[in-house]
Amino acid sequence: MHDIRTIRDNPDQFDAALARRGLEPRAADLIALDEKRRALVTELQTGQARRNEASKAIGAAKAQRDEETAGALMAEVAALKEKLPAMEAQEREISGALNAELAGIPNLPAADVPEGADEDENALVATHGEPPVFDFEAKAHDAIGPALGLDFDTGAAMSGARFTLVRGPVAKLHRALGQFMLDTLTEEFGYEEVVPPLLVRDEALFGTGQLPKFAEDLFRTTDDRWLIPTAEVSLTNIVAKQILPADALPLRFTALTPCFRSEAGAAGRDTRGYIRQHQFEKVEMVSITTPEASDDEHERMTGCAEAILTKLGLPFRRMKLCTGDMGFSAARTYDLEVWLPGQDRYREISSCSTCTDFQARRMNTRFRPEGEKSTSFVHTLNGSGLAVGRTLVAVLENYQRADGSVVVPEALRPYLRGMDVLEPA
Structure with a gap:
């Protein structure tokens, strides 16, 4: 706003x-x-x-x-x-x-955001890790996954396109990824774990910028609530309509939740596989801070997501989105893109954005600097830490073996009782 x-x-x-x-x-x-x-x-x-x-x-x-x-x-x-x-x-x-x-007007881009019309004009910031080299032809996750429990056919038969049933070894891996991400963010980076509502009212989605402009991207219930497209909505609205003391900032929240998106603008994109689903799980990070600290907080948040990818041994790169590719509420966005050998390309796995005071004005959320009578709007930030399904895809493709099995990254083995390989049925 x-x-x-x-x-x-x-x-x-x-x-x-x-x-x-x-x-x-x-x-x-x-x-x-x-x-x-x-x-x-x-x-x-x-x-x-x-x-x-x-x-x-x-x-x-x-x-x-x-x-x-x-x-x-x-x-x-x-x-x-x-x-x-x-x-x-x-x-x-x-x-x-x-x-x-x-x-209805999007946030204004920060001065350092590159100008451009679309994703082709995003700027490469850094590349981390080397893509794996196989002595066999790498397969995409939708070829590897079915023998391990990624059941596209049953999910589609039950619920339609863009729904997948996850079972067996892959279901365990999926659970391990979410727990690992939460533990990393809470224990190493000081985020407060939250279990938020998955259904919210209009004003919550207005506060974070999804309404009124993007209603077609959302699922609405018969009692006029909305299924959250991301936990950003619930976590950011924790501070809606509040005046916060300056010494309480920054506030850092994280949650692992299902997310629900109609994908109205994605017709024909990623119709196969587990990349773009109507229902998926994601670990979200949200920070509430002062204007003076928001740029440093943006770097810190992005670094948290990068740390998770590094611990998993996944090659990735950081991109700074151009003005034409940023989201509605963002003033600056870093995308982390993970390498997918089966697709021979990098794909987005996390977006970390600073929204400056854009959401705070919509939510009427302020802070009172110490010793001052007047208040100022806080700055809000959000980021994926990470999208669980896309991380699952990245693990399957980067850790695949010729016989169809998948090596479990070392960081996840404690969550799988020492299991080090997923074997195909």
Whole structure:
């Protein structure tokens, strides 16, 4: 959510930032709507003040037996009482329209975000690890997985496309991955583990930026709740409508939850395999911090996700997304892309974003600096640490053997009671 006062003070700067996002100028229209609202507010305040003043004057006129003046004042008050509610309704309508316009505009990109139209113009930051070299032809996970318990056919028969039944050895590996990620984030990096609601109201999704613009990407229940597309929604809204003490920051939350996405904009993409599902599990990280600390927190959060990949021995690279590939609420995003030998390419496994005060304004979440009376909006950050299903895919492909078995990464063996190889049925 954007501050109309900032737009009024810096219209050219605002439009220039929108242009980097590939969007048309909006400042002039927003300012015109705001001026109309402000003029109406001024007229309302003047009318209300006159109504109160005239009401008091009626008593004084009657006390002096000045019925003519009292009658004129009573007529004026009656006219104001009839006029003001209509003006109040008009002001609410204009304010609602202005807020709707502001709510539909994405966050402005940070200065260091590269300009570009799509993922082809993202910037490589660093590469970690070497892709494995096999003495056989590497297979994709959808060829390896079925013999280990990745049951695409039963999942589709039960629930339709983009649903998978996970069973047997792969189910154990899936569980181990989620537990390993949670333990790493809580024990090594100080995140507080949370078990959040999976169903939320409209205002929670508005706060993090999924509503109203991206309703078609979500699943809605018959009682007007929404299944979360990511635990970012629940974790970030822990602090909604709060004023936090500065010494409580940063707050760092993590959760392992199912996530539900309609994939409305992904028709024809990743229709095979376990990459893009309607239901999947993900370990999410959320940080709430001060504006001064948010850039360092972004680096720290991304480093946490990188540490998990490193412990698993998976080759990956960090990308800085360009302006045309960032999400709606993000001001800067790092994508971590893991190497998939079966696809002979890197694929996204984590996105870590700083949203500056964009979500905080929508949630009305502030902090009070120590010793100050005034408050400021917090900064919010979120990131995957990691997407469990995609990490499972990466393990299957990077640790595959010629006979169809898969070596278990050493970091996961304690979670599998020492099992070091997944054997095909």
